[in-house]
Amino acid sequence: MFNLVSLMLEKVGIIVIVAFLLSQMKSFRQIVHGERNVTERIWLIVLFGTFGVISNYTGIEIHHDTIHKVDWITDVNPDNAIANTRVMGVVIGGLIGGPVVGIGAGVLAGVHRLTLGGFTAVACAISTVLAGVAAGYYGKKRRKSRKKITPLYAVKIGMLLEAVQMLIIVIVAKPFEQAVTLVEIISVPMILVNGFGTLLFMLIIQSMIRDEERARANQTNQAFHIADQTLPYFRQGLNPSSCQQISEIMLQLTDADAVAITDDRQILSHVGAGADHHILNMELATGLTKKALESGKVAIAQVKEEIYCFQKDCPLQAAIVLPLKVQNKTVGTLKMYFKDPAKLDKVHKELAEGLANLFSTQLELAEAEQQTKLLKDAEIKALQAQIHPHFLFNSINTISALCRTDVEKARKLLIELSSFFRSNLQGARQMMIPLEKEIEHVKAYLSLEQARFPDVYHLSLHIEPGLNQVLIPPFTLQPLVENAVNHAFTRGNHNKGTILINISSQDERIHIIVQDNGKGIEEERRRELGQRTISSKKGTGTALFNIHERLMGIYNGQAQLTIQSELNVGTKIIISIPLHSKGVFEQHVTSIHSR
Template structure:
């Protein structure tokens, strides 16, 4: 029992060692990640040191009795003496975590060192230590203990290694009677305490690794939660409105003293402590931020001097400044400020780094989306700018004929043609125009067509004049009226078209209805969703309208085509009244 207690005391050294090593990230990474030669050498040095210290701090035993503990470290051992120690814990753990190479190297170093200490079991203990390195390293690799982190397998290997040492002592140490007496005294305490030491070492390392994984999981969850809250704002790019909202979200979720966001020129948002002098619309104040913009990597400051704020009484004493990048180019910074440097913990640093990467990705996606929309806009505007040659020349011929018979009518029609082309050009330049402009465009078109074909089309308008200032995409109604004239009334002498614009449940309803030839269900299903090739036309105008309203309004827009063969066609468009104006 006395030896059990003394051995437990020595195991305490192993526990302290395990605790200290568990706090060293490099050591944890070496244990559980792929190990190169450099990592293996580090493990050899660490565990060899542990085994050597264990030998020095062993418990002297002479003639079957425990020596008085008059000294803690034993640099030499007399010929009649032996020592009980925890040396094999270091060797076993080295073999388990480092594999055969590390186990053998630590076993040789610890074994040779044990031989140099002396004592009648020196050779036996040295040989058993070297064998333990071979056995633990080999078995660990076969049983994949490092990968599975099996407590039972590790403890079993430790028991086997210590049992082997007892057998070797009996086989080699002489005189045999003294060796037998020693083994009968130390076997059970050493086997049990060494197995216990391995178990404790495993448990401490695993506990810290589990805690680290839980922390990372929480950080990941929090980072993705913040990313989810901010994604719709960062989609708008780096501007004052979006950055101000994002800064408030980050400050609330991470609980820092202040959050700031900048572009490459100035402060776009600052929320929290220091708002009185870290003002938006200003150029970047701190040299710390300027460094991040130039160098493009994360910089941490733990004092007001490092932040270098020119405001004398600035209460911010610590900060982490992270670059925001788009296609590897730094386009701005995210800054987390603290009044107390101790608040800038490692957890907050890692979370901030994750947010920096996520926000950079969001900005990059926003830029890609912006470029895609620009390309889409260019395609759409090219379509909008097209004018049917036949319409143009027919209009000129009509005006030319009128000049001889009715000069005033010709003049009025020429003004309508001018209005029509002006609307075309305006639509090619702008993404949204007042509803009144769209109605004028329709009226100009109808004036020309009805002059060419008098009394053939009867067009009725029901438009709420209070909506004239509401902005809508250009070429939303006019192409629908044009389609009706060109396609709905083929082989018919007369036709009626009804145009309605009104407010319905906070939505803008745009409706055109005709009593023309109608369409088959198969045609209706494809119209607006794709461009078709048919005798009746391509459906480009409807596809154009469908694409634009969904690009601008997303799911808030609704586009419906209702048609019955030989009865007529109704096209209904609903847009949100609170639309975002595109510049």
């Protein structure tokens, strides 16, 4: 028995070495780690079925109670059998790829075992197919229950199915006495060695998946870091000065040999290789850029000729050009160039695409701010500027983490994040919005904050029926809730922070109360809030000041904003505005356009 164990461990080593070499191949990593389509399932069937075929060829031939060591088995004597690791590859294929892969690999390895012959050929073929079916079923069941297929779980299933194979040999193989004798010799070594081989194989795959996840996490962090560094410049819009700074930052933080940014007509910046002929304010120098601008889609060049650069000795050999969009209109491009085409791999493509999306979002925000300037709506602009850039990054980080643990919650938070920024953009273009839209903005913001800090904040909302469609200025409630989240509560405190919003009508006026049970505001500071901006470590009071100023301007002094606060008790902000304010609002709009 011990001699058989040592010989089988030697055969397992062959399979494990092949698995390790495959794990270093990018294509194998992508197939195992990603969602599998029909083509990839076929590849997995062939791959794991081949493991079974190799195990058949490298097996150990058994004649009655005698072990024959043969380097490569091509034919088995009718009175002989094989001890091998065939089931191991089939089981792993089924667990990873599901029923289709398990059955396919089992049939491939089982039919091959049948062709080799021996008195256990039929029994081994049947057991191999059944192992594929069972492993595929258990793998699918495990994924449905949202549990990981751990190495220990794979070992348990592998050893169980190997034991089932021994039982099938006893039942099917003839003569019965010879089958029993064979099982007594090979059962323990095959069950133990196959379990050990399965453990090593799964540890290799687990390590490979962890490497992929680590690479994705690093890529995400890199994208956020670049976005964080370039954000102040993108908020200035696309101009030579801001684009030069952005290009220099990206060249420093990526492996690109050159980075360039254009608008829809000319080069705004080019840093790195090729800067001698990709000159600032020059008309677009490459056909690839024009292609991206016209199609609005990512353009990739893997060879120099696809770049269409007019300079024949240009050192740039590969490029990825990403359209920058504002309101679905392509307004420019972000370009990453490489001297070596091999550097433009999948990681760089995904990084560039992610950055382009983030940059486009920032350009839209910049465009929204520019529109407020043109409309001379300085109050809305100031409120927009209050949105801290890290809020976006923190939200995406939270969603990224939830993608691995709670996919459904991550999906809902993505919808909330979309709703939040849609409300920002809509608010920058409209002077008045329905109350229900402002409430949606508040809920979206608080959902994202609650995801980052669970069980810290609670929103209690009471709205008098019939007030949902009443028009109010945008950014009236959300900044007040954000102030409460950022300033009223101390994170780490065991007491849950409660934010109460109560909206009612009385005497032809709408009364909005935003109240929290936070730490309160000192009396001296409370008297100044809303009247002017205040410079302090805790904030500037810009939100309250702008809300107050906008309310006064829009409602011609008929609105009121009152702040009540008591230390260690909480703060209450009361807004009172005319309920039927259409005429007042029209006067405000007329005054803006007449300036």
